[in-house]
Amino acid sequence: MEYSIGIDIGGTKIAAGIVSKNGNVLTKKVFSTPQETRDSIIQLLENIIFTLTETAAIEGKKLIGIGIGTAGQIDFERGKVLSGTANIKDWNDVPLREILSKKTDLPVYIENDVNVLALAEQQFGAGQHVKDLICLALGTGVGGGIISGGNMIRGAWGGGAELGHITVDMNGPVCNCGFKGCLETYASGTGIARMMKEELKAYGAIEGNSEFLYYQKHPEEVTSQLVFELMRAGNELAMKVVETSINALSYAIVSFIHTFNPTQIVLGGGVLQDGEWFIQRVREQVSTMGIRSLVNPVEIKMTQLGNEAGLIGAAIQPWVYGGKTEEIHQ
Ligand SMILES: [Zn+2]
Structure with missing residues (x-):
């Protein structure tokens, strides 16, 4: 079984976890979204990635990527938050993939939060098939x-x-x-x-x-x-x-x-x-x-997936966007 790290960034909280390729959330942690500067959010994301990577290593779980869903307008190809949302302070013009890729060898995907919700519902929820x-x-x-x-x-x-x-x-x-x-x-x-x-x-x-x-x-x-x-x-x-x-x-x-x-x-x-x-x-x-x-x-x-939909959708990006969608349902 393969796994990924999913992170769902919202205006009030950030949910993160290790998710299996078939959408099961194994480890889940919820943090308050830092309200100071973008640096405090980035610091938190780096800590989350470090901790969850360690957890996966200890438990012998193979990680294939990191998927992030965040509010705002996202330059998907470049992995950049262009204009953010009024709900997250200072969250615009952030080259998030570039920043996080310096801290991990795993591929990092950055997507809009409602796009990942659609993805989760399409793969595992209301819109299957x-x-x-x-x-x-x-x-x-x-x-x-x-x-x-x-x-x-x-x-x-x-x-x-x-x-x-x-x-x-x-x-x-x-x-x-x-x-x-x-x-x-x-x-x-x-x-x-x-x-x-x-x-x-x-x-x-x-x-x-x-x-x-x-x-x-x-x-x-x-x-x-x-x-x-x-x-x-x-x-x-x-x-x-x-x-x-x-x-x-x-x-x-x-x-x-x-x-x-x-x-x-x-x-x-x-x-x-x-x-x-x-x-x-x-x-x-x-x-x-x-x-x-x-x-x-x-x-x-x-x-249908309730409040874990954002986390699951964020996490399945490495399969869906990595051209391995069919593996999700094997
Ligand atoms: Zn409007």
Whole structure:
């Protein structure tokens, strides 16, 4: 059996582990993402690689590579983080592969975090044996990964598939990215909380509704999780916000279907705590829109690998990108 080191770099935590070629996570460690400088993150990554390489050697496990998944726009060929994410401080213009390759003899792969999520789901999760799938991660932001004809679609240097930043309303709010009315401003946790705050503000003071009054005074306490809780309790503003979110997501999904002709859409991320209900509403909406021949056959599913998907996807890069995909399933 062959193994690799997988590292999943997120805004709040970094998960790392030794993963077998068939996707089993053997050793897993989770660290807080250093918030100081890029050097503190790089130092941590070097320590992780050193420790896990030692562990593998002691246990007699043969490592064939290191796979990293990170938020941001990644120059895949050069293994470089070009522009990072607001969630990771100082994480841009980092020649990560070059830096880490000085500390290890193993091949190092650097990929976007949602691309590795798509990879994991395609190999071991919702999309097994599917060659054309689109993965959307609805979290603090909205990330996308596109596998078409069995290949990861990255564009010229790797920055493509920013599916959270296609516009669903050209008159919509300005997004973090500078564009307007992006899907992310409606379908991310941050976007859902923003819409709820705006609804509360516009609602005015309603006598007798202490819940509304409380959150009007404390908008900083409004999170997407709260919006879903209020919705379940029958709160009409929360229902309106969640429906707007589902609507925006559905329009975007139909546009992706028209563009890429996928057979499967896989949805994941923290916003989907209430997954099945949410996805069922998206299915209903999507089924009423767009070009029938394209839209009708598409399966919309939830991610299946849970919170280890990013780690597993990062770790299987040495096989998938090393041209040894078929070995994974032997
Ligand atoms: Zn945007």
